[in-house]
Each structure stands twice: as C-alpha cells, then as structure tokens.
Amino acid sequence: PGLLGIRDLSAPDFGDSVSSDPGDVPVFWACGVTGVEAVQSAHLALAFTHAPGCMFVTDVKGQSAGPAPEHREEGEEGEAGAPEVVCVSQDPLRYSLVSVGAASAVHALERHVQLDPGSRGIKHLHVPGELLRAALSLSHSRSVLLITGFPTHVTQQPPEETDGPPGALAMAAALRALGKRVALATDARAAGLMRDIVTDALREGVLDEEVPVVTMEGRGQDAARAFLLEDGPEGPTPRYDHLVAIERAGAAADGCYYNARKINIGHLVDPLDELFWLARDTRGVSTTGIGDGGNELGMGRVSEAVRAHVKNGDVIACAVPADFTITTG
Structure with a gap:
C-alpha cells in the first residue's frame, strides 16, 4: 500500500478503513481514472488495473468456468455462459475475456475454414x-x-x-x-x-x-x-x-x-x-x-x-x- 501512498490501511486518506490479517494481500480499487495514475506513479514491474472503458463486470461466477482453455482435455468444454481469460498477445502483454460458448463457436469456425x-x-x-x-x-x-x-x-x-x-x-x-x-x-x-x-x-x-x-x-x-x-x-x-x-x-x-x-x-x-x-x-x-x-x-x-x-x-x-x-x- 505504501507504494500507492497509503501509509496505514486502518486510517486511509480516502475511503473506509480496512482490517487485515497477516498474509493478506491488500488490493487498491480506485475509480477508472485514478487507478491508472496510481499504478503509473508506483513504477511497479508488473501491475493490473482497470481503465475508463476497459472494466469488465459479470453476474456469472468465475469459478464455474472450469479449466482454462489451454488446460482442458481434447473435446472438454466449460460452462457455455462462463467467462474465460484469453491471452491476446505477448508483446505487448494483453488479455481479454470471452464466454466459453463464444470461444467454442469461434474455434469451430476456425476448423471449418x-x-x-x-x-x-x-x-x-x-x-x-x-x-x-x-x-x-x-x-x-x-x-x-x-x-x-x-x-x-x-x-x-x-x-x-x-x-x-x-x-x-x-x-x-x-x-x-x-x-x-x-x-x-x-x-x-x-x-x-x-x-x-x-x-x-x-x-x-x-x-x-x-x-x-x-x-x-x-x-x-x-x-x-x-x-x-x-x-x-x-x-x-x-x-x-x-x-x-x-x-x-x-x-x-x-x-x-x-x-x-x-x-x-x-x-x-x-x-x-x-x-x-x-x-x-x-x-x-x-x-x-x-x-x-x-x-x-x-x-x-x-x-x-x-x-x-x-x-x-x-x-x-x-x-x-x-x-x-x-x-x-
């Protein structure tokens, strides 16, 4: 938290106080604008945040998605409506989200063509x-x-x-x-x-x-x-x-x-x-x-x-x- 300017989780400058136990990993959840600024100013080797127009919200529980695509057995499918994370590119490192059903349909189309x-x-x-x-x-x-x-x-x-x-x-x-x-x-x-x-x-x-x-x-x-x-x-x-x-x-x-x-x-x-x-x-x-x-x-x-x-x-x-x-x- 100190990297983001939060000196004491129990007394932050903005927002509610946080009770944490040893070993907990605090997550700073900012608005879409200040989150990017905070991460940039921290100069971290690797960090993740959302940005304006890039937030993902779902009412489907992620744990119902089953194994990630690269870890599934041949022919094994996850729950059709569940989201899965796909690595779009390595350089720059970019990920995106898609439903298991949509991904399966695209893969089937790819095989047909x-x-x-x-x-x-x-x-x-x-x-x-x-x-x-x-x-x-x-x-x-x-x-x-x-x-x-x-x-x-x-x-x-x-x-x-x-x-x-x-x-x-x-x-x-x-x-x-x-x-x-x-x-x-x-x-x-x-x-x-x-x-x-x-x-x-x-x-x-x-x-x-x-x-x-x-x-x-x-x-x-x-x-x-x-x-x-x-x-x-x-x-x-x-x-x-x-x-x-x-x-x-x-x-x-x-x-x-x-x-x-x-x-x-x-x-x-x-x-x-x-x-x-x-x-x-x-x-x-x-x-x-x-x-x-x-x-x-x-x-x-x-x-x-x-x-x-x-x-x-x-x-x-x-x-x-x-x-x-x-x-x-």
Whole structure:
C-alpha cells in the first residue's frame, strides 16, 4: 500500500478503513481514472488495473468456468455462459475475456475454414487459436482499416480476384454493427471499382451507411506515416488502431509482388505493406493478415511454412508479418 501512498490501511486518506490479517494481500480499487495514475506513479514491474472503458463486470461466477482453455482435455468444454481469460498477445502483454460458448463457436469456425479446395497446403500455415485472438483484439478497437485487392488476373480487366472485396464488405458490415469506425483501402488504380462495390452494397442493404474508400499517395515510410498518423495534442496519433489485410497482395523477400503462378504483378500494386511495417513500431496499432496461399499481406509470420509446403512458395511467400495470421480456404 505504501507504494500507492497509503501509509496505514486502518486510517486511509480516502475511503473506509480496512482490517487485515497477516498474509493478506491488500488490493487498491480506485475509480477508472485514478487507478491508472496510481499504478503509473508506483513504477511497479508488473501491475493490473482497470481503465475508463476497459472494466469488465459479470453476474456469472468465475469459478464455474472450469479449466482454462489451454488446460482442458481434447473435446472438454466449460460452462457455455462462463467467462474465460484469453491471452491476446505477448508483446505487448494483453488479455481479454470471452464466454466459453463464444470461444467454442469461434474455434469451430476456425476448423471449418481450414478446408483447402484448391489443395494449396494451407493446413501447414494454420496458427491454432489465431481467429479468436484476432477477433478479441478487434473487439477492443475503435477504428479499423480493411485493406484488400489482389490483381492476379493480369490479362483481364479488372484484374482483381473476387474473394477479397466481398470478405472486406462482410467485415465492414460486422464492425459497423459493433460501432467501429471503418474504412476500406485498396490500390489507387482500383479505388473507383471499390467505391462502385460499396454503392451496390448500400443499395442491397449489406451496408447500413457508406464506408469510405481510401488510398495511399506515394511510397515509402514517409507516405505511410502521412497516411496512418495524424497530428494530435500529444504528437502523432494513429487514425486506425487495427489494420486488417483480406486477400491483399503482399511483398515477397525480394520486394516484388507475385501471384500464385510466380508472375510479378508489382506494376498493379500500391505498397500498402508499408502500413504493416509502420504499425509494428507504432504503439496501439495491431495488424491481421487473412489469406489462402501464403503470398498475401501478413503471411510473413508463416513464410517458412509457405516456402516448404506451398507450390512456388520459395518465390511467392510474403515477407511482411502480421500480429495475427489467419488462413482460410
């Protein structure tokens, strides 16, 4: 208690006195604002507190949750409505809460989307539990940028694959329903097409309101900073706190962009990868990559598996990693 300025538990400056026995661990429960300040001023090696907008309250007893997910036997489930704690990331160390039932449903969905109709070997790229971790991270976001566009059909017009944009729109609709701010990013060359797709989605009722389509001007980290960051009272702050690449062309180790047939499509691709590199060094910004072949943005985290198990993987493997990597056939 002394670290927080409480010299005597029986006579605190604020609040009620506390009776404690030897061996008891006192817990300082402050309001959402002062709790953060108290913990920061204490300079502790490890501490936990709540913050404005980050408090969790439940009427379900935690002890009814059963074993934590990592300690359950295969097929064993906890009580569906009980909460469980999930480690979302190690660096920075972040945890989130989800009901056992919701977690089980997400894990089941993750297993289903590992179907590989194209026999591309995506099972070797799968990171178990990543879908739940990405979903929980997104649940804490306020503003999300969805990046899509893979111009693989170089002899056709337009050259875009057709799985990325619909997936991006589905995510946009879901995130909007959760109250998130959402924008779509693609190549400047394809921005008009993407805006037409958004217009159709509005007309068909897929979207409840227009989602802006944005592009990045220029190349390199300066262009990425101008796109991702905006000036705030305490310095540059991110416009988005989560970047999601959905079937988006990603740069290989040689800096080129390849389709599955090893054709360099770089002349059709804007370097939106730079946003993922910048996000790695920007506090408060997470990234997710979704793909089905290993040459998509964000697949750099499993690039060794891509090179070993995916056809042409030694050439096409994306070298740009994401915090969360989701494979789906």
